[in-house]
Amino acid sequence: MTARHDQQFHALHSEGLLLLANCWDAGTARLAIHAGSKALATSSAAVAWSHGYPDGGPLPPELLVSTVRAIARVATVPLTADIEDGYASDPARVAALARDVMRAGAVGINIEDGAGAPEVLCEKIAAIRRAAAEEGVNLFINARTDPYLRPLVAPDARMAEVLRRAALYREAGASGLFVPGVREAGEIAAIAAGCGLPLNVLVRPGFPPLEQLRALGVRRLSAGSDIAEMADSYIVHAMGEFLRSGQVAAPDAPPLAYPQLNALMAGNGG
Template sequence: MPNADHAAHFRRLHAQGVLRIANAWDAGSARLIESLGAPAIATTSAGVAWSRGYADGDQLPVEQLFAVAAEIARVVRVPLSMDVEGGYSDDPDTVAGHVVRLAELGVVGINLEDGAAAPDLLCAKIARIKQALAARGLDVYINARTDVYLRGLAPPERRVEAVLERAAQYRDAGTDGLFVPGVTEAGAIRAIAAGTPLPLNVMLRPSLPPLDELEALGVRRLSAGSDLAEAVFAHVGRLAGAFLQDGRAADAPRASYGEINALFGTR
């Protein structure tokens, strides 16, 4: 069910410091991440899609998205944000309906991306979402993701400018935050953070500056993206491969049955 306290708290988490989001992909990973002290849970669209047997990239049936949201909301007690890719539709009214349904399930944040589409489309989606939520007294933090860096939508020398142009449009439409995956250079991060009042979210990359520097540069949120899900797939692949080859348990770190089972006991 909607939780106004969670919504307000999730907004406050973007006000100072760097909110670290270790993106989950199902109820089990979300509960594990919460147990490690995460102040909020957000999903990775790639991990969610893979865990349900679909490719990433708006391939997930939207009913599967609602199912994942309900499953995670049942087991965690911290604010929950869902990656909704492009909203699983090009129709702003349809996207708004999806977000309202997520909010009614207890979701208090979304990531919504522009992808390769014109910025006007994301603006229309954001505005319609805000209208639909306000009409129902619901609050969802919209984190507008621009793929200028991730998809190379502008030449390198124009990317900061292009991001800030889109950020201004998305802010006017009503977004609450700005997500710029793919940006890693300190000067670019500083310029983007200084050029918009929106809380800036960047995504984990090996070449990204360290956490304390990111905070000084103006970053307010750091997302792991699909990194954890990718690592889990690789780890399970190694373990299963070793087992299938010689029927033995591979020598690798693992939690005990009891430790895992205890995460899902009565809360």
């Protein structure tokens, strides 16, 4: 850890809007730093795809840790890692993974509830917080909650459910709240005002401009897997063009979206 990157990363969530162009290996981390990123964040999907696995759990945790270590080698800014649901249901195992990720160089993590009970994530967060204290790291635990991504509650109950979960996660020791899928400005503002944690949202087409997001109370904006989707789409189309024509040229083809890339990495994409 360089110059207390953990403290720097916490501070970045109180200094306006932190933009994270998610990376997936040491090379893309260097590119993000070159582009001006104030911190580095992995995308679980992009990391999994870079190793030939689909997103959603199949990536062996040791590959996640080795990826974090490789990125940390080149990092001159704070690094946070997406650990999905911790790759286990047992809080002790999740805390052990978080400890490995911290020792590899991360000062923040994303951990999600997904379709599971929020009480399970609370137990994981509490265990991770204890492990971080033992490691002497002021770990930024970004708790991701999925009512806007999954049919967990009725649409008109999503905001209330997010706020209910935010209170639980805050009490368990979370540092921030990640609510992917929320789009409407009024709901974003209400969650930011009511969650008691720095709010992280996931960029989507048609999102409010940056100045409006700042005014709504958003403190962190993530690119998620979008940049990796664009990069992988370019690669697969460029390779196809070369194999058809023997020429390397910029492909004029539609991008591959998340479902297509995930299926391809699962071996279902032909």
